[in-house]
Amino acid sequence: xxxxxxxxxxxxxxxxxxxxxxxxxxxxxxxxxxxxxxxxxxxxxxxxxxxxxxxxxxxxxxxxxxxxxxxxxxxxxxxxxxxxxxxxxxxxxxxxxxxxxxxxxxxxxxxxxxxxxxxxxxxxxxxxxxxxxxxxxxxxxxxxxxxxxxxxxxxxxxxxxxxxxxxxxxxxxxxxxxxxxxxxxxxxxxxxxxxxxxxxxxxxxxxxxxxxxxxxxxxxxxxxxxxxxxxxxxxxxxxxxxxxxxxxxxxxxxxxxxxxxxxxxxxxxxxxxxxxxxxxxxxxxxxxxxxxxxxxxxxxxxxxxxxxxxxxxxxxxxxxxxxxxxxxxxxxxxxxxxxxxxxxxxxxxxxxxxxxxxxxxxxxxxxxxxxxxxxxxxxxxxxxxxxxxxxxxxxxxxx
Amino acid sequence: xxxxxxxxxxxxxxxxxxxxxxxxxxxxxxxxxxxxxxxxxxxxxxxxxxxxxxxxxxxxxxxxxxxxxxxxxxxxxxxxxxxxxxxxxxxxxxxxxxxxxxxxxxxxxxxxxxxxxxxxxxxxxxxxxxxxxxxxxxxxxxxxxxxxxxxxxxxxxxxxxxxxxxxxxx
Numbered sequence: 001x002x003x004x005x006x007x008x009x010x011x012x013x014x015x016x017x018x019x020x021x022x023x024x025x026x027x028x029x030x031x032x033x034x035x036x037x038x039x040x041x042x043x044x045x046x047x048x049x050x051x052x053x054x055x056x057x058x059x060x061x062x063x064x065x066x067x068x069x070x071x072x073x074x075x076x077x078x079x080x081x082x083x084x085x086x087x088x089x090x091x092x093x094x095x096x097x098x099x100x101x102x103x104x105x106x107x108x109x110x111x112x113x114x115x116x117x118x119x120x121x122x123x124x125x126x127x128x129x130x131x132x133x134x135x136x137x138x139x140x141x142x143x144x145x146x147x148x149x150x151x152x153x154x155x156x157x158x159x160x161x162x163x164x165x166x167x168x169x170x171x172x173x174x175x176x177x178x179x180x181x182x183x184x185x186x187x188x189x190x191x192x193x194x195x196x197x198x199x200x201x202x203x204x205x206x207x208x209x210x211x212x213x214x215x216x217x218x219x220x221x222x223x224x225x226x227x228x229x230x231x232x233x234x235x236x237x238x239x240x241x242x243x244x245x246x247x248x249x250x251x252x253x254x255x256x257x258x259x260x261x262x263x264x265x266x267x268x269x270x271x272x273x274x275x276x277x278x279x280x281x282x283x284x285x286x287x288x289x290x291x292x293x294x295x296x297x298x299x300x301x302x303x304x305x306x307x308x309x310x311x312x313x314x315x316x317x318x319x320x321x322x323x324x325x326x327x328x329x330x331x332x333x334x335x336x337x338x339x340x341x342x343x344x345x346x347x348x349x350x351x352x353x354x355x356x357x358x359x360x361x362x363x364x365x366x367x368x369x370x371x372x373x374x375x376x377x378x379x380x381x382x383x384x385x386x387x388x389x390x391x392x393x394x395x396x397x398x399x
Numbered sequence: 400x401x402x403x404x405x406x407x408x409x410x411x412x413x414x415x416x417x418x419x420x421x422x423x424x425x426x427x428x429x430x431x432x433x434x435x436x437x438x439x440x441x442x443x444x445x446x447x448x449x450x451x452x453x454x455x456x457x458x459x460x461x462x463x464x465x466x467x468x469x470x471x472x473x474x475x476x477x478x479x480x481x482x483x484x485x486x487x488x489x490x491x492x493x494x495x496x497x498x499x500x501x502x503x504x505x506x507x508x509x510x511x512x513x514x515x516x517x518x519x520x521x522x523x524x525x526x527x528x529x530x531x532x533x534x535x536x537x538x539x540x541x542x543x544x545x546x547x548x549x550x551x552x553x554x555x556x557x558x559x560x561x562x563x564x565x566x567x568x569x
Contacts, residue, residue, distance in 0.1 A: 305433070307457035311409060324433075324457065345455070348433065381415050381461060383426070383437045383453035 004363045007319045008295065009152065009180070009354040014246070015205040021249040022207065025242045033239055034230060047239060050248030057251040058197065059188040060214055067213050067231040068244050072179035072200030074224065075213040076103040076146075078235070079175040079196040082221035083144045084111050087173070091141025092116045095172075097129050097158075098339040100148055104177055105335075108146075125341045126288040127156035135166045142172050149178035149187070149197075153323055153336040153352055154287035155296035157181070164193030173219060179203060182212075183254035184295055185262065195219045201243070205356075206250030210243035261357045265294035268355050268364055272297050275368040280375055282388075286340060286350070295356065298323075300342055301349040303385035304378040309351060312374040318367055323350040345384060401458060402492040408462035413469050414451045423516025425508040434460040438467070438508040442516055447471050447479050452508075459498040460505075466490050467505040480513055482506050 005013070014022075025046070031039035033047045048063075055063035069075045084094065096108060098120050108118050121133040134145060145167050150157045160176050167174040175196035181187055182197075183204025189197055197214040201207055215221060215234060227236025254261075273285055276299055286298035301309065306322025313320055323334040324347075337347035355364075379385040401409070418439035428435040434456030441449035450472050452464040467487050471479045484506040488494050 303455065305456050305460075308409070308461060311406075311458045315410065344429075348455075381412065381453060382455045383435050384455050386417050386453055 002317070004318045004367060006353045006355055006359070006363075006367060007321045008356045008359075009203075009352065010321055011208065012202055012205045012356060013358075014207060015250060015253060017253060018206055018246045018250045022242050022246040025245045030241050033241065034228065043241060046245055047241060050244045050251075053248040053252045054212055057187070057255050058182060058199070058212075058214055059190055061190060062217065064232050065215055065217055067215065067235050068239060068247070069211040069213055069235060070209060070240065071211040072177070072198055072203070073103040073211070075198035075200070075211045076101070076175075076177050076179075077107050078213055078224040079198055079215075079221070080104065080107045080144065080146055081111065082224055083173050083175065083196070083219070084116055086220045086222040087143040091139075091143045093139050093142045094118050095121065095134060095137045095142055095145045095147075097121050097123060097147050099123050099127055099151055099153075099336040100146070101152055101177060101179070103179075104146055104148070123156075123339050126291075127151055127154045127286070127336065127340045128288060128291065129158050129163070131159050131162040131166060134163050135170075138166070138170050138172055142170070144173050144175060146175040146177065149176045149181040149192075150185070150293050151287070151336060152180045153334060153350075154298045154340065155180075155293035156288045157185070157291045157293065160192050160194065167195075168193060173221075179211075180293060180296075183251065184293060186258060189214050189216070196221070201247035201250055204250050204254040206247040207243045210240060210247045212247070257357065262294050264357055264359075265355065268359055268361065269294055269297055271361055271364050272353060272368075275364065276371075279368055279372045284342065284346065286337065286342070295354055297353045299351050299353065300337070300346045301351065301375055302346055303349065303382045303388065304375065305348045306350055308378050309349070309371070309374055312377070313367075313370060316370045316374075318370060320367075321352045321354070323352055324348045400495055401462070402494075404466075404490070404492045405459060405462040405494065408465040408491065409458040412461055412465040414465065414472070415453070416451050417453060418449070418451045421512075423512040423514075423519065425511030425513070425515055427504045427508045427511060428456070433457065434504055436460065436464055436504050436508045438464070438505075438512040440471075440509075440512045440516060442476060445476050447474055447476065457498070459494050462491055463487055463494075463505040464508075467509055471509055476513055476516070480510060482509060 030043040030046060033040060033044040051063045051066055055066045060066050069078060092115060094108060094111065094116060096104060096118060112118060119137040121129055121137055123129055129147060145163065147158055147160065147163055149160055164174055173195045176194045177198050178187055179198055179200050180203060182199035195216045196219060199212045201210040223234050223236060225236045230236055230239060276283060276285065280301065282302040284300040286300060306324030310320060310322045323337060333344050333347040334350065337350055418441065421439035422442045423440045425438045435454065436456065437453045439451045440447050450468045452468055454461050454464040467482065470482055470487065470490060487505050488499065
C-alpha cells in the first residue's frame with residue numbers, strides 16, 4: 001500500500017527531472033570545478049549553470065551573490081556567525097524574534113557565550129512580528145537583525161520588506177531565514193531589501209545536503225569555513241557538484257511551476273482547514289489566516305498528545321509530523337506555539353501537515369477520515385478530555 | 400523506535416476508561432511534563448479486582464498505562480505495591496531512554512491509587528484523588544539528556560556531554 005505523505009517539510013520527494021540530472025551528473029564523473037584544465041572547466045560550467053538557475057529563483061541581480069552551502073542550517077550559521085565575527089569591532093548586539101528555527105536560536109546561543117547580546121522581539125497570536133518592535137530593539141551597537149521569512153511550524157510570513165526599510169535606515173545588516181519560503185512562494189531579494197537570505201534545496205524537491213546563501217554585494221561577512229577560494233572566496237571546500245546540479249534543476253522547475261503549485265496548495269489547504277473545522281471539535285488552526293505558507297497547516301488538537309496521533313496515522317499509512325515535545329525527543333513544548341499563546345497541553349497535541357504538488361484531494365479526505373477516528377480513540381483515553389466532557393455535561397444539566 | 404510489545408499495548412490498550420465507583424484513584428504528571436495519568440482501582444478481599452486508566456501522553460505513556468493495569472490486575476494490594484516503573488519497562492521489553500522519564504509515571508500513579516484506597520479505608524480522606532502537581536523523579540531513577548541520551552544530573556542546566564541547555568525538566 002502506498003503511503004500518503006503529509007510531511008513534505010521534513011523531506012520532499014526528488015522530482016524525476018532532478019533525479020535524472022543528478023544521475024547524469026554522477027555518470028559524467030565531473031572533475032573539480034577549481035581545476036585549471038579542460039575537465040575542470042567543464043565542471044565549472046555546470047556549477048555556473050546551476051548558480052544562474054538558483055539566482056533566478058530568488059531574483060538575485062548578480063549570480064555571484066549566491067553561494068552554495070551544505071544545508072539551510074549551514075547558510076543560517078554562516079550568515080549569523082559570519083556577520084557577528086566580521087562586525088564585532090562595531091558592536092555585539094543582535095536582534096531576532098521569539099519564533100526562529102533552532103538553526104538561528106542555537107547559533108545565537110553559541111554567540112551569547114562569546115559575549116554577544118541578543119534581543120528577541122515577540123509575536124502576536126498569529127505569529128506576526130510588529131516591525132516597530134524591531135525598530136525599538138535596535139541599539140547603537142546592533143550589528144545584525146535576523147528574522148525568519150516564514151515559520152516552519154505555523155507558516156506565518158513576516159513583514160520582511162518593512163523590517164528591511166528599518167534596518168537600511170539604521171545601517172544594520174539584515175538576514176532572513178527563508179528556508180521554508182524559497183521555492184514555495186515568490187522570493188525576490190531585491191524587492192525584500194535584505195542583505196542575506198538563507199535557503200535549502202530540499203524544500204523545493206531538490207536534494208538534501210545542499211543549501212544556498214544570498215549575500216548582497218558589500219555585506220561585511222566572514223566565511224564560516226576557511227580554506228580554499230571556492231564560492232567567490234566565501235565558502236571553502238570542494239563543491240558538492242552533483243547536489244548543486246540537482247538544486248539548479250529543482251530551482252528552475254520551482255520558478256516555472258510556482259503559480260500552479262501555489263494554486264494547488266491553496267486548494268488543498270482550504271479543503272484541509274474546512275474538513276478539520278467541520279469534523280473535529282476543540283481544535284485551533286495555528287498561524288495567520290492569509291499571510292502564511294500555502295503548503296502548511298498547523299492544527300492543535302486539544303486534550304491529546306501528538307506522538308500518539310502520528311503513530312496511529314502511521315499504522316494507516318499516513319505520514320504527518322507533530323510538534324509534541326515527546327515526539328521531538330526534546331521534552332520541551334514548542335517555543336513557537338507557546339509564543340503565539342497556546343498552553344503546554346495544546347502545544348502537545350499539535351500536528352504540522354505539509355503537502356506538495358502531487359498531493360490529491362482524495363488523500364486529504366482519507367486523512368480526515370482516519371484522523372477523526374484516531375482523535376476520538378485517543379480522546380477517550382485522555383483524562384483531560386474526560387474532565388471537559390463532564391464539565392460540559394454538568395453545564396448542560398445546570399443550564 | 401518502540402518494541403513490538405510497546406506498539407501492541409499502544410495500539411490495543413487494555414483497561415481503558417474512567418471508573419465511576421473506584422475504591423482508589425491516583426493521578427500523576429502534568430501537561431508541562433508531557434504526560435498525565437490517572438489510575439482507578441477497585442479492591443475486593445485485598446485484591447485488585449478491577450483496574451483502569453486514562454492517559455494523556457505519547458505512545459510510550461499509553462503502553463505503560465496499559466501494561467501496568469495488566470500487571471496489577473488480580474494481585475494483592477501488597478503485591479501491587481511492589482510493581483515498579485522498572486518492572487513495567489522491562490515487561491514492555493524496554494523503552495527508549497528519553498522516554499523513561501515521563502513515561503514511567505505508571506507505577507507512581509498505581510501507588511497513589513493504592514494509597515488513596517488505604518487512606519479512604521482508614522477514613523483519612525473521602526474519595527478525593529491525590530494530585531501531584533509536579534512530576535518528581537523516583538529515587539534511583541536516572542535522568543537522561545533528551546538530545547544525546549547520556550545520563551545527566553536532574554538539576555543540571557546544561558548537559559555535561561553535549562553542552563545543550565536543559566531548561567525544562569528532563
